[in-house]
Amino acid sequence: MTALRYQSGFGNQFATEALPGALPVGRNSPQRPPLGLYAELLSGSAFTAPRADNRRTWFYRHQPSVVVGGYTPLALPLWATGAASGVAAPPDPLRWHPVPMPAEDLDFLDGLRTVVVNGDADAQTGMAAHLAFITRSMERRACVNADGELLLVPQSGTLHLQTECGHLDVAPGEIAVIPRGLAFRVAVDGPSSAYVCENYGAPFRLPELGPIGSNGLANPRDFLAPVAAFDDERAQPRTDWEIVKKFGGSFWRATQDHSPFNVVAWHGNLTPLKYDTAHFMTIGSISFDHPDPSIFTVLTSPSDTPGTANCDVVIFPPRWLVAEDTFRPPWYHRNVMSEFMGLVHGQYDAKPEGFRPGGASLHNSMVPHGPDTEAFAKASAATLAPHKLDHTLAFMFESRWRMKPTAWALRDGALDTAYAACWAGLKEQTTP
Ligand SMILES: [Fe+2]
Numbered sequence: 001m002t003a004l005r006y007q008s009g010f011g012n013q014f015a016t017e018a019l020p021g022a023l024p025v026g027r028n029s030p031q032r033p034p035l036g037l038y039a040e041l042l043s044g045s046a047f048t049a050p051r052a053d054n055r056r057t058w059f060y061r062h063q064p065s066v067v068v069g070g071y072t073p074l075a076l077p078l079w080a081t082g083a084a085s086g087v088a089a090p091p092d093p094l095r096w097h098p099v100p101m102p103a104e105d106l107d108f109l110d111g112l113r114t115v116v117v118n119g120d121a122d123a124q125t126g127m128a129a130h131l132a133f134i135t136r137s138m139e140r141r142a143c144v145n146a147d148g149e150l151l152l153v154p155q156s157g158t159l160h161l162q163t164e165c166g167h168l169d170v171a172p173g174e175i176a177v178i179p180r181g182l183a184f185r186v187a188v189d190g191p192s193s194a195y196v197c198e199n200y201g202a203p204f205r206l207p208e209l210g211p212i213g214s215n216g217l218a219n220p221r222d223f224l225a226p227v228a229a230f231d232d233e234r235a236q237p238r239t240d241w242e243i244v245k246k247f248g249g250s251f252w253r254a255t256q257d258h259s260p261f262n263v264v265a266w267h268g269n270l271t272p273l274k275y276d277t278a279h280f281m282t283i284g285s286i287s288f289d290h291p292d293p294s295i296f297t298v299l300t301s302p303s304d305t306p307g308t309a310n311c312d313v314v315i316f317p318p319r320w321l322v323a324e325d326t327f328r329p330p331w332y333h334r335n336v337m338s339e340f341m342g343l344v345h346g347q348y349d350a351k352p353e354g355f356r357p358g359g360a361s362l363h364n365s366m367v368p369h370g371p372d373t374e375a376f377a378k379a380s381a382a383t384l385a386p387h388k389l390d391h392t393l394a395f396m397f398e399s400r401w402r403m404k405p406t407a408w409a410l411r412d413g414a415l416d417t418a419y420a421a422c423w424a425g426l427k428e429q430t431t432p
Pocket of ligand 1 (some may be wrong): 333339363369
């Protein structure tokens with residue numbers, strides 16, 4: 001497969017055409033758009049959202065997306081939505097072993113299993129964390145998620161994304177964002193898996209940098225958007241496409257006699273994006289103390305309370321530890337935010353053994369957690385020479401809303417019932 005071309009920059013005003021002259025010049029909706037195409041606007045924000053938050057893209061396409069058959073219900077029972085679809089769980093730290101790849105034929109939609117949920121998609125609040133197990137490509141099947149945007153974290157196998165804006169290849173180590181409402185399909189080369197964050201709230205954006213300045217963390221130019229590409233069906237016999245729409249936590253299907261990927265040209269700043277986490281410029285202590293993990297924020301979905309995210313996407317990539325007189329792993333803590341973590345590859349420094357690639361953990365609001373006995377003993381006695389944490393990529397979806405596990409996660413999700421034992425060896429320190 002040849003390498004795809006991309007355009008660079010987070011939230012840029014891109015302009016791209018797969019056929020020369022397909023983009024109108026100087027206006028968005030001419031009386032007769034070039035090449036006889038239909039103009040269609042996709043808005044990712046309210047029309048009157050502040051300019052800095054306003055996201056929209058103009059499509060020029062063979063058919064507007066309103067041309068689709070009637071929708072009928074579709075059952076995807078393991079894809080849950082909102083806090084109401086979670087179950088009560090005790091305020092213990094929870095952890096899951098990697099779930100083995102299922103034996104069945106599963107495309108991205110069939111293979112999605114929700115682990116935790118919060119908020120309410122109808123209220124555009126909250127998020128969900130899912131695991132996707134994919135053994136086959138979506139063939140002539142596309143998804144439109146009206147409930148939120150999807151952030152994909154591939155764990156094994158490359159995801160080939162086809163979207164209305166074009167194609168993206170996303171490999172482990174990279175992440176991708178598919179905006180709310182944009183049609184997409186996922187193709188794979190073989191069995192593949194991914195973590196997925198579904199964000200019902202404000203679209204992900206880059207965090208403010210404050211005193212860090214104008215550079216650092218995830219730099220805008222390292223985000224890549226696709227170039228326009230469309231399915232040319234003129235030479236092929238027409239067969240139906242299935243459009244699956246997620247709408248208020250329910251799933252609906254319709255068929256149409258043409259590909260939804262029929263956008264010949266587009267311009268705008270509402271686009272799918274991918275980002276290679278190897279480009280993340282980490283910030284850390286060069287004196288003492290472990291800074292707050294917010295220094296590792298890649299993208300944030302703000303809530304209506306400043307600094308209190310609907311969802312932060314945080315990564316723990318390779319980095320140097322150099323702090324003096326410092327316990328270098330994360331400290332013991334409990335906080336108001338709720339934390340869902342996963343591990344793409346390697347080892348996480350606070351849990352060297354029990355937290356495995358493909359696994360997950362949940363430390364909910366005010367649930368205490370921190371380094372396990374082994375990590376504590378090692379870090380307390382370590383010689384504090386510069387040390388590189390290498391060959392590792394952990395991540396966290398952090399939310400102000402408490403996360404509820406699903407029945408699937410507690411029953412079939414490989415829950416680690418012995419998780420609490422990882423702290424059992426911490427001895428009580430008696431003072432003289
Ligand atoms: Fe934490």
